[in-house]
Amino acid sequence: DQQVKQNSPSLSVQEGRISILNCDYTNSMFDYFLWYKKYPAEGPTFLISISSIKDKNEDGRFTVFLNKSAKHLSLHIVPSQPGDSAVYFCAASSTGAGSYQLTFGKGTKLSVIP
Amino acid sequence: DTEVTQTPKHLVMGMTNKKSLKCEQHMGHRAMYWYKQKAKKPPELMFVYSYEKLSINESVPSRFSPECPNSSLLNLHLHALQPEDSALYLCASSQEIVSYNEQFFGPGTRLTVL
Secondary structure, three states: OOOEEOOOOEEEEEOOOOEEEEEEEOOOOOOEEEEEEEOOOOOOEEEEEEEOOOOEEEEOOEEEEEEOOOOEEEEEEOOOOHHHOEEEEEEEEOOOOOOOOOEEOOOEEEEEEO | OOOEEEEOOEEEEOOOOEEEEEEEEOOOOOEEEEEEEOOOOOOEEEEEEEOOEEEEEOOOOOOEEEEEEEOOEEEEEEEOOOHHHOEEEEEEEEOOOOOOOOOEEOOOEEEEEO
């Protein structure tokens, strides 16, 4: 059973517009969430994270929103650029037992069209 | 230096071969990880080292043998692999083995077992 779900395998967005990538989780013990970006033939690159004590974290063009009651987080990229085209993985962990464990979603492939 | 390096980039081996994957980081991180990633799937954790000691083995078959010679190096020794072991093997590191430390990934080794 997938504990972290990214229900959209792919997303296409026009350059300059907003990209919104969604992630849902089922494990209520998760309290730290990360987004990774992955280009083909490269390892995942850390993008941005959020702790469950916050509902928003912003870093430049990237903002992550967390809705704990809905067990949902989203990554907003504004404005989207062609170089943002990649696979985006949502990951979650808990500070309890097994805190080393990152549970990944299956990823969403973002294509930004010039 | 914020990089995790992995060698080789590609490896093709037969089922009777013995080979090793290498991973190196010079960020002073004390936790290092091996992940396996199959196509269109999220990374799956295999092993975790903390302060050069094996902390976690996620029920990985004994044909995979990790080794941490020092705080900067992590090896994965391969012997008698099966074709289904073909995958991208990712190494990662983090400051400590706790959830609030982002994991930095290497580019991976693409392994093909014939």
